[in-house]
Amino acid sequence: MDDFLWRQMSDKEKEEVKKQVDSIIDSFSKKLSQIKQKIEVDNSIEREKFEREENSVSLINSHPTPDPAHITLTSTSRNRSPTQRGNNSIRETSKICELDKRIMFENAPEANKDFIIAEKKKW
């Protein structure tokens, strides 16, 4: 028995957690083995459509978009001319990307100008 308060664990505590895990998952397995009924599991998901139309595009509205490669136009922007839509969406997109890039770099533990540093085998 232990308390569940958060704490920084020592190597010894980590070992104890590892041993505890084996006994926990074994207890699950024993319990589930008591179920005698056979059942087929179908993990497919039913969808109305399995394809998406090309050109029916939706900008992720006001969201800063994590990946510029996935930018598309919104239905609300369809009222403008294609050139206007193109220019405005490029401007909106680059504003969004700059903000997103700044926050992403702030979040990375080690960064250098335009790239995140991740040394081989460090993780």
Next chain:
Amino acid sequence: MVTTQERLQTYLNQIEMHNKSGNRINAILEINPNAMEEAKLIDEKIKKKKAGKLAGKIIAVKANINVLGLHASCGSKVLENYKSPYDAEVIKKIKEEDGLIIGMANCDEFACGWSGETSAFGATNNPKSLGLVAGGSSSGSCASVSADFCDMSLGSDTGGSIRVPASHCGVVGLKPSYGSVSRYGLIDMSMSLDQVGPIAKNVSDAALLFDIIKGKDEKDAISLGSNINLKEVEEVPRDIKIGILDFKINDLRIQNLIDKKIEETVKKYKWKSEKIKLEYIDFAVATYFPIVYTEFFSCTRRLDGRRFGKKIEEACGPEVLRRILGGSEISKAEHAGRYYHLALKARKLIEEEFKKTFRKFDCLICPTVPRLPHKIGEKISIEEMFQYDALTSPINLSGDCAISIPAGEIDKIPIGMQIICEKLNEQKLFQIARSFEKVNLQRVLPNSSNPTAGSRRKGE
């Protein structure tokens, strides 16, 4: 009429008095620095009669949901410096309707917990029973509402993480049907079980917030959407047939309290009720955890110290490590048949059993939690901890919807009653819950227009 700015200031004063000092609730991790500016803009919209449906409502958000510019720490040192680069879909919807985000609420680390104790930023205290756990993992979200730090809040529920703390803190908490609310922007714990849901002081406010956040979303692959009519929530439904779940609970006072409430309500509305036993419900915990462990292990592989904060295995607490190691073991090819596939089959049986039951009953009712909350820091076995989810996790497995509403008190500790309906039947669920609320509230909870009314128990 109270303005949004005035309401906000009242809540900020409450937080100042009782979050880190006073009652030391420790429900709020971060205050939105732009809150007062945003409140001013909302008040201007209200004056011009152009405000949205949530105008004037102050909302706290669980720390595993992305709010642009605020820290989605997930209650963990791993992500303590992670600033959200975008708004989750639910946040976007709240902002579009002029809801005001007051700040980020404390939670069990990565939503791994039942009590609110596993947060790296300290346990959340139960505002209605100081010294006892608030419940988890949406500990801060429920405690914030209970402690009058906000009008409503958002939590996430994987195995009971909204309903359990709602029960302990004496507030209303909804686990929506799987797929009815977009998970885009929720930092997942177990992707086939997680749902974002509302927490409020009463059923009507919970229904209002659900109405705003629900809906099909292309950015969430499992999204289905759901519909409710808020006016109809106030109508008492006729000819309801209630199934009272027959489940062995050690503390009979809890079951007796729930039975009494059902009897009063059924008599008043001339509904029907019958005891029902579900064959596979005893297997729910053993089914739930292998799935959670496996999916959690999978979703934490990206926390390797490169893009987001620290490497999780080096900075997490014991419960998170337990789930990662468990998931790692279960995921090994030689163990798949022994644990994971068995769990998937059991899950299917539980789902079928609920489906069959809902052909006969409009709803099922049971206590939300089969025990009283323990003291913060109390030594308790992992098996005892699992029992907190015994009555809530089956509904995550089946994908149905369930709500916890206050049913009364035992030893001055709030007790929640869980009402369960078939998936995508939130309309019926809210109607039944509201009907119970009209009959059964023993303590009048403050409505959201009066932020500082209501009882608070100081150190017992």
